[in-house]
Amino acid sequence: MSYIGNIIGGVKTLLTGMKVTGNYFFPSVFGRKYTITRQYPDEPAIVMDRFKGEVVMWHNDNNEHRCTGCQACEIACPNGSIEIIWDRVLNEETGKKVKVIDQHIYHLGMCTMCNLCIQACPTNAIMWSTNFHNSTFDRSQLTKVLNKPGSKLMAGVEE
């Protein structure tokens, strides 16, 4: 192929490519109506229901949770993100010592969102939250206590 032929061929392929990109550069001419990107902080981000953001413990209005302290999640966790501090407390009604959690500690910084703890939980005490604003200025803030202060076990939930 001649020298000029090469140039013409090159320009032709260049224009073919430009046709595709031009489609997006002049939306009014080609009738493209939708935008692909979102202006995130101004527009809310679309997060799916099942998104594994962080582990949270569900509390009802009376500040009661469903965690019996069985430690199934702690055993299931592959990297030690969950620590449960518990004690046996005498239940005055039945006269038996019952396991009660003091703190359900969750290290978000170590968590790999593998879902094994939530699968392991027999009482559905912990669940996923779709919150993804997890960055902090200090690593220590990533260690969270999941049960709220003063909360207690919901009546009727047993291991």
Added chain:
Amino acid sequence: MEQVTLNTADLKSQEYFLNMGPQHPATHGVLRLILTLDGEVVKNIEPDLGYIHRSIEKQCEYEGYKQIIHLTDRMDYLSAHINNEAVALAIEQALEIEVPERVKVIRTIMGELTRIASHLLWWGVMGMDVGALTTFMYAFRDREMINDIMEETCGARLTMSYSTPGGVMFDLHPNFVKRIKEFIPHLRSVIPKYDELLTGNVIFQKRMKGVGYMSYEDAISHGASGPVARGSGVSCDRRKKGPYSAFASQDIDFKEIIYTEGDNLARYNVRMKEMLQSLNIIEQLIDNIPDDGIQAKTRALIKLPKGEFLQRVETARGDLGVYIVSDGKKNPYRVKFRSPGFSNLNALIEIGKGHLIADLVAIMSTLDFVVPDIDR
């Protein structure tokens, strides 16, 4: 004044070393190549690994069998689901449990989606490596649709941890089928645009055609697999050679893409055609997903019988082997991952010799390295 004449025969060139990486945008991760150069011509390549070594194989020895799976997400993060599937299949093979048909179909669909997402990302980044920035934007736009599907069903966009021994984590989301049916015609319509944008471009053709030739024999002797080997005419698709999941249980009609040229363009074409084949596979499965549960019965604490178990699957990069040695305890005695990227990196040493540095970048992107996969 005496006239000095330059005799070119007397000029000697000197070989010198150049570090390409570990922090180099074209190595797609922390891969260090020690190049021996003569001018701009590459004389020798010596890959140096270890910058992203997380000792995943060793960690596996301290984790239970269910817990291994989440580590494999972090190896080849672009085909995370296929890695999960490989480990799950190896454990199921050892326990001799038959998973429900629904699980097989779901795993296969997810695996093919992952393959498309991986190839799309590769296409975008490959364009960027040879100087076409636009491809990146186009590929990421379409890959986003797959990420949405993954997020909706698996709860994560990249590191899904979706397969478990004996089944899958969650059931399919009600929107799953609808979204796939939107995605398939969309990708079918944009791939011709990709060809207009990049494949036919004269500059791109000159960077690709005849560059980075690897012969059939070289591909076999270096253990190359996946699209890299198929670009040199080696038939090595695990989905055909050793069918697993729905490839074994269902009658799926798809072609193994083989090009015999062995150059960059051949490897490029293999991946572009593979995306369409993956769409075919998904299309055949999506309409009749069986409904027989998402989890086979397994014990809470899985213990494998004594023995050695091997499972090979086809990831987006090639042949992934999961080799588990068990001594009957709750942890494996030894786990070995045969990663496709490592063998393909060996092939680079042979292919890259005699090329210019700029061509080396193009060759590397057609080999499609994911460094955490090479260096576990």
